Amino acid sequence: MLQIRGRPLRLLLSEERIKSRVKELSREIEEHFGEPFLVVGLLKGAFIFTADLVRSLSIPVQIDFMWVSSYGSSQESSGHVKVIKDLDTDLEDRRLLLVDDILDTGYTLREVYKLLKLKGATEIRTCVLLDKRERRKVSFDADYVGFEVPNLFLVGYGLDWDEEGRNLRGIYAVE
Numbered sequence: 001m002l003q004i005r006g007r008p009l010r011l012l013l014s015e016e017r018i019k020s021r022v023k024e025l026s027r028e029i030e031e032h033f034g035e036p037f038l039v040v041g042l043l044k045g046a047f048i049f050t051a052d053l054v055r056s057l058s059i060p061v062q063i064d065f066m067w068v069s070s071y072g073s074s075q076e077s078s079g080h081v082k083v084i085k086d087l088d089t090d091l092e093d094r095r096l097l098l099v100d101d102i103l104d105t106g107y108t109l110r111e112v113y114k115l116l117k118l119k120g121a122t123e124i125r126t127c128v129l130l131d132k133r134e135r136r137k138v139s140f141d142a143d144y145v146g147f148e149v150p151n152l153f154l155v156g157y158g159l160d161w162d163e164e165g166r167n168l169r170g171i172y173a174v175e
């Protein structure tokens with residue numbers, strides 16, 4: 001059985017389910033944009049999701065990454081984000097898709113959304129693979145959601161537990 005630090009991992013979403021949902025999301029997204037746009041992925045958690053999502057698009061897109069961390073404890077966001085690595089791209093008059101791994105309290109995406117808006121983006125759509133809706137602290141919903149998930153601690157497909165487990169191909173709950 002798969003384990004991290006002696007804790008068993010229970011499969012929640014298989015590689016196949018993720019793959020087929022990513023395809024559906026990319027169809028919806030390209031139907032909406034209809035022309036080249038900018039994809040902004042949030043490091044590190046969304047690196048695999050972003051890579052799979054953009055490879056499933058048939059429109060050529062530009063891709064950039066931003067690395068933010070939220071102040072406070074390691075497992076709960078606090079409403080302030082610190083930019084560790086900013087974008088290289090000029091956002092003036094750009095239409096973009098902001099991609100994250102999981103929407104939890106909502107603080108991270110809400111803050112990043114505001115930052116990107118201030119940089120001049122004309123349209124920002126948001127896409128998350130996972131949504132823990134019951135955990136929301138601020139009203140923020142993503143335009144595209146892969147799966148609604150229960151309030152469990154999840155690893156795999158980019159998500160880590162203290163930097164372990166990001167490479168797992170499915171998504172697992174830590175028991």
Ligand code: 5GP
Pocket residue numbers: 045070076077100101102103104105106107108109152153154155159160161
């Ligand atoms: P929010 O600001 O919405 O509370 O936090 C979103 C961030 O919290 C995600 O990008 C992710 O880094 C982290 N997060 C929330 N839930 C989980 C989880 O179950 N597992 C992992 N590995 N990270 C999580």
Ligand code: MG
Pocket residue numbers: 042043044045046101
């Ligand atoms: Mg994250």
